[in-house]
Structures are given as C-alpha cells and as structure tokens.
Amino acid sequence: xxxxxxxxxxxxxxxxxxxxxxxxxxxxxxxxxxxxxxxxxxxxxxxxxxxxxxxxxxxxxxxxxxxxxxxxxxxxxxxxxxxxxxxxxxxxxxxxxxxxxxxxxxxxxxxxxxxxxxxxxxxxxxxxxxxxxxxxxxxxxxxxxxxxxxxxxxxxxxxxxxxxxxxxxxxxxxxxxxxxxxxxxxxxxxxxxxxxxxxxxxxxxxxxxxxxxxxxxxxxxxxxxxxxxxxxxxxxxxxxxxxxxxxxxxxxxxxxxxxxxxxxxxxxxxxxxxxxxxxxxxxxxxxxxxxxxxxxxxxxxxxxxxxxxxxxxxxxxxxxxxxxxxxxxxxxxxxxxxxxxxxxxxxxxxxxxxxxxxxxxxxxxxxxxxxxxxxxxxxxxxxxxxxxxxxxxxxxxxx
Amino acid sequence: xxxxxxxxxxxxxxxxxxxxxxxxxxxxxxxxxxxxxxxxxxxxxxxxxxxxxxxxxxxxxxxxxxxxxxxxxxxxxxxxxxxxxxxxxxxxxxxxxxxxxxxxxxxxxxxxxxxxxxxxxxxxxxxxxxxxxxxxxxxxxxxxxxxxxxxxxxxxxxxxxxxxxxxxxxxxxxxxxxxxxxxxxxxxxxxxxxxxxxxxxxxxxxxxxxxxxxxxxxxxxxxxxxxxxxxxxxxxxxxxxxxxxxxxxxxxxxxxxxxxxxxxxxxxxxxxxxxxxxxxxxxxxxxxxxxxxxxxxxxxxxxxxxxxxxxxxxxxxxxxxxxxxxxxxxxxxxxxxxxxxxxxxxxxxxxxxxxxxxxxxxxxxxxxxxxxxxxxxxxxxxxxxxxxxxxxxx
Numbered sequence: 001x002x003x004x005x006x007x008x009x010x011x012x013x014x015x016x017x018x019x020x021x022x023x024x025x026x027x028x029x030x031x032x033x034x035x036x037x038x039x040x041x042x043x044x045x046x047x048x049x050x051x052x053x054x055x056x057x058x059x060x061x062x063x064x065x066x067x068x069x070x071x072x073x074x075x076x077x078x079x080x081x082x083x084x085x086x087x088x089x090x091x092x093x094x095x096x097x098x099x100x101x102x103x104x105x106x107x108x109x110x111x112x113x114x115x116x117x118x119x120x121x122x123x124x125x126x127x128x129x130x131x132x133x134x135x136x137x138x139x140x141x142x143x144x145x146x147x148x149x150x151x152x153x154x155x156x157x158x159x160x161x162x163x164x165x166x167x168x169x170x171x172x173x174x175x176x177x178x179x180x181x182x183x184x185x186x187x188x189x190x191x192x193x194x195x196x197x198x199x200x201x202x203x204x205x206x207x208x209x210x211x212x213x214x215x216x217x218x219x220x221x222x223x224x225x226x227x228x229x230x231x232x233x234x235x236x237x238x239x240x241x242x243x244x245x246x247x248x249x250x251x252x253x254x255x256x257x258x259x260x261x262x263x264x265x266x267x268x269x270x271x272x273x274x275x276x277x278x279x280x281x282x283x284x285x286x287x288x289x290x291x292x293x294x295x296x297x298x299x300x301x302x303x304x305x306x307x308x309x310x311x312x313x314x315x316x317x318x319x320x321x322x323x324x325x326x327x328x329x330x331x332x333x334x335x336x337x338x339x340x341x342x343x344x345x346x347x348x349x350x351x352x353x354x355x356x357x358x359x360x361x362x363x364x365x366x367x368x369x370x371x372x373x374x375x376x377x378x379x380x381x382x383x384x385x386x387x388x389x390x391x392x393x394x395x396x397x398x399x
Numbered sequence: 400x401x402x403x404x405x406x407x408x409x410x411x412x413x414x415x416x417x418x419x420x421x422x423x424x425x426x427x428x429x430x431x432x433x434x435x436x437x438x439x440x441x442x443x444x445x446x447x448x449x450x451x452x453x454x455x456x457x458x459x460x461x462x463x464x465x466x467x468x469x470x471x472x473x474x475x476x477x478x479x480x481x482x483x484x485x486x487x488x489x490x491x492x493x494x495x496x497x498x499x500x501x502x503x504x505x506x507x508x509x510x511x512x513x514x515x516x517x518x519x520x521x522x523x524x525x526x527x528x529x530x531x532x533x534x535x536x537x538x539x540x541x542x543x544x545x546x547x548x549x550x551x552x553x554x555x556x557x558x559x560x561x562x563x564x565x566x567x568x569x570x571x572x573x574x575x576x577x578x579x580x581x582x583x584x585x586x587x588x589x590x591x592x593x594x595x596x597x598x599x600x601x602x603x604x605x606x607x608x609x610x611x612x613x614x615x616x617x618x619x620x621x622x623x624x625x626x627x628x629x630x631x632x633x634x635x636x637x638x639x640x641x642x643x644x645x646x647x648x649x650x651x652x653x654x655x656x657x658x659x660x661x662x663x664x665x666x667x668x669x670x671x672x673x674x675x676x677x678x679x680x681x682x683x684x685x686x687x688x689x690x691x692x693x694x695x696x697x698x699x700x701x702x703x704x705x706x707x708x709x710x711x712x713x714x715x716x717x718x719x720x721x722x723x724x725x726x727x728x729x730x731x732x733x734x735x736x737x738x739x740x741x742x743x744x745x746x747x748x749x750x751x752x753x754x755x756x757x758x759x760x761x762x763x764x765x766x767x768x769x770x771x772x773x774x775x776x777x778x779x780x781x782x783x784x785x786x787x788x789x790x791x792x793x
Contacts, residue, residue: 065505074507188532250540253547344495344535346503354495354535356633357502359770362660365637 053366062361063371067124069355070371073191073346082171082182083194084131089167091116091135093160095142100154101393103147108385113139165205172198187265191346193375195265199337199347203272204330210273211280216310218285229281236278242339244271249343268340276333283325287318320394327387331380348372472689479683479690480741483524483551488532491517492550495535496631498656499764499771500556509533512764513554515754516575516681520552520697522753523746538606542567545684552694554681556650558608569682572694575701577777577786578677580612581651582670583639583658590646593620593672599645600625604635609649612675632657646670650677656771693740700747702789703729704756706780711755714748729792736792747792757787 026036063070072083098109113136120132146153172190174182190198217229236244248271249264256262291314299309319326341350352372356365483489493514494501501511518528536544536555545553546568557563558578559571582601584590590599593616603610605628617624627644629635636657639647647654651669658664680698683691704710707726709717718730727733730751731744738744754760765773779785 069503069505069507074503077507186532188534246540250543250547250549253549342537343540344537346495346535350495350535351503353631353633354503357496357498358504359498359502359656362498362657362770363636363640363662365633 054370058367058370059364060367062355062358062364062367064124065361066351066355066358069351070192070348070375072194073351074189075191075194076185076189079174079183079185082174086168086171087135088138089164091139092142093157093164095139095144096146097157097161099143099146100149100151100157101389108389109143165201168201169198187263190265192351193348195340195346196334196337196348198265199269199272199340200330200334202269203276203333203337206269206273207276207280207333210277212284212315214277214281215284215288218281219288233278233281236275237282241272241275241336242342244275245339245343247271265345268343268345272333272337272340276329279329280326283322283329284318286325287322288314290321291317323387323391323394327384331383334380334383335376348375473686475686477687477689477741479551479687480524480693487525488530489517489521489524490532490534490549490551491520492534492536492541492544492553492555493517494555496633497556497653498660499652499769499773501535501554510764512576512760513556513681515760515764516554516698516701517552519701519750519754519760520694522749523693523697523700523742526743526745526749526753528753542569545569545682548684551690552681552683556679557682559678559680560608563682568685570685570691571678572681572683572691573698574678574680575698576652576679578650578652578679579673580609580648580675580677581654582646582648582672582674583654583667584646584670586666586668588645591670593617593622593670593674596624596646597622598624600627600643602627602629602635602639602644602647604629604632604649606630607649608675608677613648616674636661648674650679652765652773655773659770659772689741693742696740697750699789699792700729700750701757701760702780702787703792704747704751705758706782706789709751709756710759711752714751718748725792734793 027033068077068080072080075083094112098112102109116132116136116139120129120136122129124132146157171182172185172194173187174180174184176182177184214229214233217225218233220226220229245268248267252262252267295313295317296309299313304312337347338349340347341353344350346354349372352368355361356368361368491514493509493511495503495509497511497513499511501509501513504510514533517531517533521531522528524530534544534550536550536553541553541555541557542563544550553569556576556578557571559574563569564571582593582596584596590596596617601613601624603613603626610626610628613624613626627638629638632649632653635647635649638644640661649657651673654669658667658669661667681694683694703725704714707717707723707729709726709730714730717726718732721727721730721732724733728736730748731737731746735744737746740746755763761775761778762768765771775783775785777785778787781788
C-alpha cells in the first residue's frame with residue numbers, strides 16, 4: 001500500500017478548447033498572428049477566385065462534349081466495352097487488395113468508393129452514370145469478399161495485379177482479325193488517359209527489371225558488362241527524353257529497311273522504358289551501396305552462392321531503402337509521358353491540344369487544361385498514397 | 400566464379416527483354432493488315448479492282464506498239480501508289496491543332512479543310528474516303544516524317560517555298576488555299592501601318608515562315624520590334640488576348656478564325672497589310688512523279704467539279720445526262736484519264752460523290768455557317784474573280 005501514500009496529482013488542467021488551440025497554434029505572438037491572418041486571407045482569396053471561376057465563368061461543355069476523347073481518344077465506340085471490362089476488373093482487384101491489406105474502412109477506401117459515385121452524380125448520360133455506379137459496387141463487393149478471406153490470399157492477389165497488366169493489353173489491343181471476338185484496334189487509335197496509362201504502366205513494369213540489371217551490371221567485375229552498362233546509363237542520362245522520342249519517331253524509320261515499320265506507340269513505349277531504366281539503374285545502385293559490406297560477408301559465411309546473396313540478402317534490403325525514390329521516379333514518369341504529345345501521339349495532353357482546335361471550343365484553354373491537370377493530380381496522388389502504405393507495411397524508416 | 404555468374408545472368412535478362420520487345424514489334428502490323436482484309440465490303444471492292452486490271456491490260460496491249468519510243472520510267476516511279484494499294488490505306492500527315500483546317504472533332508473523327516483533301520485522295524485511289532490513317536504531325540517533324548516514308552502525303556497548311564521544294568526533298572502539289580500573312584491589333588490602339596509598330600512587341604509562333612516573314616518585313620522597313628515567340632498557335636493568341644503584346648501576326652486565315660473566338664472580337668482589327676504570299680498546299684516526296692500527278696490532279700478535279708457545277712448530290716444525275724465532252728472525260732464516261740494516272744476511270748466521280756467539289760469542301764470547313772468563316776477572296780474560281788484555275792481534262 002506504499003503506492004497510495006504518495007500524494008495524488010491533480011488532473012491535467014489543460015483541456016482542449018477551440019480558443020485555447022487557436023491561441024496556442026495561431027496567435028501565440030504578434031507576428032504569428034499577423035502571418036495567420038495574412039495566410040487565411042490569401043487562401044480565402046485564391047479559393048474564392050477558383051470557385052467563382054469554376055462555377056460561373058468557366059464553360060464546361062468543352063469537357064462534357066469531349067469526355068470520351070479525354071478518356072480513350074479515338075478508340076472505336078463499338079469496342080469501348082473492352083475498356084469498361086478492364087475498369088471493372090480493376091475495381092474488383094483494387095477493392096480486394098484494400099480489404100486484404102488494410103483490413104477495415106479507412107479514409108482512402110471511402111475516397112476510392114466515392115470517386116466513381118461522385119462521377120455518377122455528374123450530368124453525364126444515364127448509361128455512363130449506371131456504369132459508374134457499377135464500378136463502385138464491384139469495388140465494394142471485392143472489398144467485402146476480401147474481408148472474409150485470410151491473409152494467405154495476399155500472394156494470389158499480388159499475382160493477379162501482374163496478370164492484370166497482360167490482360168489489359170490483350171483486351172485493349174485485341175488479337176483476332178476484324179469481325180472476330182476481339183478485333184485488333186490499331187494503336188494509332190489509342191489515346192487520352194488510356195494511352196497515358198499504358199505508356200506509364202509499361203514504362204514502370206519494363207524499366208524496373210532493366211534498371212536493376214543495369215545497376216548490377218555497373219557493379220559487376222566483368223569489364224564488358226560493366227563498361228557497356230556505364231556507357232548505356234551515361235549516354236541515356238546525358239540526353240533529354242524529348243530527343244529520345246524524336247529519334248524513335250523520326251530518325252528510326254530512316255535507318256530501317258524500306259517497308260519495315262514499327263508501331264509508333266511501341267516506339268514511344270520503348271523510348272520511355274529505356275530512358276526510365278537508365279535513371280532507375282542509378283537509384284538502385286544507390287540502394288545497393290547503402291547496404292553494409294557485412295551483409296554480403298555474412299551471406300558468404302552462410303555458404304550462399306552469388307545469385308542467392310544478391311536475390312535473397314542484398315537486393316531486398318536495397319530496394320526497400322529506395323521505395324520513396326522509386327515512387328518519385330514513377331510519378332515523374334507518369335507526367336513525362338506528356339512529351340509524346342510533341343511527336344504527335346494523342347495522350348491526355350495531346351488530345352487536350354486537339355480539342356482546343358475544335359472550332360466550337362476555341363479559346364477554352366483554361367477549362368481544358370484545368371480538367372487535365374486535375375486528372376494528373378488525382379492519379380499522381382493515388383500513386384504516392386499507395387507508396388506511403390507500402391513504406392509503412394515494409395517498415396521503412398522505422399527499423 | 401559464382402560471383403561472375405550473376406552479371407551474366409542479368410545480361411541474359413536484358414537480352415531476352417530486347418528480343419521480346421523486337422518480336423512484339425512485328426505483330427501489330429502483321430495482324431493489323433489481316434484485320435483489314437476480312438470484311439465483306441472490302442472484298443467487293445477487290446472484285447471491282449480485278450475488272451480494272453483487265454482494262455489496264457487492254458490499254459497496255461494498245462500502247463505496246465508505241466512503247467519502244469518511250470524512255471523507261473525512272474526508279475521509284477509508281478512506288479508510292481503500289482505501297483499504298485498494298486497497304487490498303489493512305490497515310491496522310493495532318494495538323495491536329497488548327498481550327499477549320501485540321502483537328503479531331505467531339506466524335507473522335509479528324510475534320511478540316513486539309514483533312515478533306517486527304518479524304519478526296521483516298522476516294523480517288525480506293526473509291527472509299529475512309530481507307531485512310533491520319534497521322535498528326537507537328538510543325539517541326541512534318542518534313543522528316545515525309546522524307547522517311549512515315550506518311551505518304553503531307554496535307555498540313557504548309558507554305559510552298561523554294562527551299563522546301565528543293566532541299567527538303569519534297570514537291571508541292573498545286574496550292575489548295577491561298578493565304579497571306581496579316582497583322583491583328585486592338586481597334587482602340589490606333590495602329591494602322593507596320594511603321595506604327597516601331598518599338599512594339601509582336602506575338603508570333605516560332606518555327607514557322609510567319610516568324611521569318613515578320614523579321615524580313617520589319618528589317619526592310621528599318622523598324623525595331625521585340626518578338627514574343629510561342630510554341631503553338633494557342634499560346635500565341637492567348638498571350639495576345641491577355642495584352643502581353645501590341646500586335647499578333649499569322650496567316651490571315653488564322654487571324655480571321657482566331658478573332659471570331661476572342662472574348663471581344665469587335666475590338667480587334669486586321670491591318671490592311673499583306674506581308675507575304677502563303678500558298679498552302681499538299682506536299683509529296685521527290686522521286687515519284689506518278690504519285691505527284693495523282694495528288695496534283697486530285698486538286699484539279701475538285702476545282703473542275705466546282706467549275707462545271709457538279710456536286711456530291713447531283714453527280715449521278717450529271718453523269719447520266721451530260722453531253723459536255725470535258726465533263727464526260729472527267730467522270731470517266733469517255734477516254735481513259737484515270738488509267739493514265741494509274742487509277743480507275745471513275746476516280747474523279749468517286750472524289751465528287753464521296754467528298755464533294757472544292758466549294759463543298761470549303762463551305763463545310765471554312766464557309767459562312769462555320770465558326771471559322773473565311774471569305775473566299777483569292778480562293779474563288781478564276782471565273783469568279785479568284786485565281787483557282789485547273790488545266791483542261793483531256
């Protein structure tokens with residue numbers, strides 16, 4: 001009963017009150033008070049201006065009339081169902097992944113669900129709105145299903161993401177001749193957000209293994225491997241992406257024998273992938289160098305061979321360390337794909353430029369560019385959010 | 400040793416990826432071609448073609464006697480038409496950012512004056528204006544795209560100049576649109592001549608003949624000015640609308656179209672100066688005269704159809720009733736003009752029926768009922784005071 005003999009401390013006097021919070025955080029000195037007031041006025045002024053413009057000055061018909069162009073470019077209307085199927089599968093896998101990994105309801109999940117529901121509330125055609133609601137329902141169903149599954153199912157869901165990439169390309173491109181079940185849609189008709197996504201995803205998926213291979217090649221003891229890796233990395237890093245794209249689009253045909261043509265979108269994809277791989281290689285090399293030599297020696301002492309040391313000990317640690325850098329690079333890649341607009345491909349920005357030339361909508365730059373920027377922001381933010389979740393799951397910066 | 404195995408393995412991965420990337424390259428084109436073959440409609444077209452081939456054979460037999468006197472055609476003659484026919488599609492380099500001349504409409508289809516010329520050419524070759532792939536090209540890449548064979552023809556408001564006709568390896572087909580560089584200023588500025596602009600700032604799009612003309616004209620008059628250059632037309636006119644320069648210059652067609660959509664069109668005037676000749680027309684590669692002739696006479700067929708009042712709606716009636724020998728030759732009722740071009744005899748009929756005559760094409764894209772109305776001016780037939788004049792069809 002010795003503990004009772006100690007004098008009982010009074011309860012903490014500081015309670016949360018709005019005034020108290022304001023005084024402590026915003027008005028604790030005269031210059032802080034001044035700063036707070038100025039900032040609030042400034043924010044109010046900007047937001048008010050934006051809202052007034054968006055609701056009364058801007059004419060959003062240009063976006064409504066060209067929504068299909070923005071999203072899929074000149075993709076044939078009769079084949080649009082394929083893109084919808086891709087979206088439904090995406091909603092289902094996203095819902096399932098969210099259910100399996102986060103195990104609950106969070107702000108991000110609600111935001112994911114609210115996105116399509118919000119779009120379905122906008123004055124599009126009834127058909128489109130129903131399809132949007134369908135996407136939200138599918139995502140919710142995936143989440144509901146995954147909540148009942150054990151964590152064991154995380155591996156197959158991870159693989160389903162990899163398969164999904166292949167599935168999307170097969171669905172979007174098609175593989176049967178005209179009149180078949182999935183007629184081929186030539187890539188010059190792909191456009192808008194669809195093309196931007198495909199360029200980004202292909203760029204990320206392929207540049208990652210190439211980049212890792214280049215980074216390992218640069219650290220290799222074999223001189224040919226090392227010097228060719230160094231030459232490739234330095235050469236590609238030494239030129240701007242736009243010149244790589246120009247080379248691929250314009251100079252390449254001059255070198256190819258007559259009659260041989262390579263698909264233009266494929267050329268852009270290869271250009272972006274190689275460019276991104278060179279940068280990724282240097283990031284991965286930074287990660288590799290951050291691993292203490294003791295790790296390698298310990299692995300050696302355990303009798304692991306070269307491949308096992310790299311694949312099981314060094315690389316997993318190196319890659320974990322550079323997740324934020326990798327994500328930063330992928331977001332940059334997402335936005336770099338806009339450069340293909342300069343070589344005449346209709347990605348999201350390219351299609352925005354041609355929409356601006358429609359005689360009935362000339363001079364609507366502000367609306368079109370605001371809409372396109374909003375789309376870019378939304379997707380960049382989603383990528384960055386997912387990366388933060390991965391960092392938390394991997395314990396980066398904690399252990 | 401084990402340490403050295405891994406880089407080698409990595410190299411193998413890279414190699415495998417490169418090989419798969421190259422392998423993938425072939426598939427789209429190959430299956431893309433198969434996909435265009437299978438449709439029943441296109442098979443009918445092929446049947447018609449076979450009939451034409453029979454005709455060609457007859458003609459060749461007739462001309463056989465005179466053949467030894469003719470020199471052999473140079474290398475490359477006829478190559479483009481053959482490529483296009485084998486591909487089953489014309490690839491046309493167009494602009495995607497000029498209102499009225501080349502853009503993608505809300506339905507996702509290319510539209511515009513330059514685009515319709517491509518349709519006319521496809522109609523002449525295939526009898527189907529839809530057998531065409533539009534390739535949007537930017538101002539800086541257009542000539543390389545033509546030289547490298549990426550596109551069969553460039554129809555992208557390109558000004559005919561000596562350097563482009565020679566050094567850039569192209570041949571300009573007859574001009575389809577006569578334009579000239581003008582200058583637009585705010586009405587209340589009181590500026591009326593180029594001399595008034597001395598010391599001022601002028602918005603201009605970079606990489607165009609417009610920029611060079613402006614420099615030439617101002618230098619010739621000994622005037623100082625600050626050029627404010629922009630990468631595209633949208634940026635140039637947005638800057639002008641925001642008052643960042645005293646005047647804006649581009650071709651008059653562009654000025655008229657852009658003025659219509661300024662927030663206050665009535666407050667802007669186009670100066671009464673023409674700073675350049677801007678004959679805009681399609682361009683083909685050097686080295687294939689047959690292709691040049693086809694492209695050239697497609698333009699003339701559009702002119703001549705307007706001259707004789709043949710439109711897409713009355714062409715069938717005219718074909719059934721006409722007794723005018725030139726119209727009969729144009730529509731393929733007499734003679735073999737189409738065969739001489741390497742096409743079918745109803746090539747001009749197809750152009751008129753499927754795309755229209757010059758006036759129809761013009762009014763559809765630049766006529767009084769469009770937001771991009773440009774008065775016809777020089778672009779009227781010679782009979783109406785313009786300078787459009789087609790050589791005789793005989």
